[in-house]
């Protein structure tokens with residue numbers, strides 16, 4: 430029986446991916462930075478373990494608890510929306526700590542076991558922002574583009590050892606906590622000072638009025654497909670809006 434370890438499984442895409450792999454008969458290590466009882470039904474095949482990707486000691490401890498794993502899904506991520514000029518550098522660093530360095534930390538922690546065994550898959554959840562150009566997302570996009578480049582290079586480095594690296598690029602979702610977190614549950618106006626405000630409002634109206642969205646199940650199924658891919662494909666758009674962007678590109 431195979432084992433997947435997923436970061437950021439307390440909600441959204443990560444939780445749905447945990448459910449999906451469990452329903453397919455896998456062992457699931459659903460990690461959360463703070464363990465929340467009842468978010469996922471724990472059993473001998475689904476264990477909830479604490480792991481904060483910005484705290485390397487929790488990564489080491491979680492992997493010791495997990496034992497041997499076959500697949501790592503780097504899903505944990507934080508949003509950042511707003512004008513770059515008004516984004517404090519401390520916030521820029523926080524976004525990179527989770528979205529970029531967090532992914533590298535967990536990946537480095539599993540590589541030795543994957544390489545020595547000659548198998549394993551790392552799936553990095555990025556975003557459809559890497560497929561197109563979108564304003565008000567410079568910091569978030571930079572953090573995710575870094576992981577696209579990291580993954581492309583790492584895939585070549587690990588191929589001789591039978592270890593695969595994939596990226597899953599989800600579109601926007603209305604049901605995860607992500608959009609609310611992007612604006613701290615409030616109006617984006619606070620994050621967009623004058624003189625950007627009128628222009629930024631029209632951009633936000635366009636973004637919130639889009640026709641196509643991504644479902645949580647789209648991401649779970651795409652992660653599953655990426656893990657089982659045998660064609661050498663690196664990048665997997667997930668969700669109707671992401672797929673349309675990829676086709677347009």
Ligand SMILES: NC(=O)c1ccc[n+]([C@@H]2O[C@H](COP(=O)([O-])OP(=O)(O)OC[C@H]3O[C@@H](n4cnc5c(N)ncnc54)[C@H](OP(=O)(O)O)[C@@H]3O)[C@@H](O)[C@H]2O)c1
Pocket residue numbers: 436437438439440441442443461462463480481482483504505506507508527531554555556557558598599600601602605606607608610
């Ligand atoms: N929803 C979208 O529109 C969208 C679009 C494109 C890409 N994505 C990407 O998809 C992934 C999942 O997002 P989602 O939509 O499912 O959002 P979500 O519901 O907000 O889930 C994000 C998850 O990441 C966890 N997390 C944040 N910081 C962490 C840390 N330092 N260590 C461990 N876990 C941490 C959160 O844990 P807590 O609950 O403890 O905060 C939560 O479990 C992210 O990488 C995001 O960038 C989302």
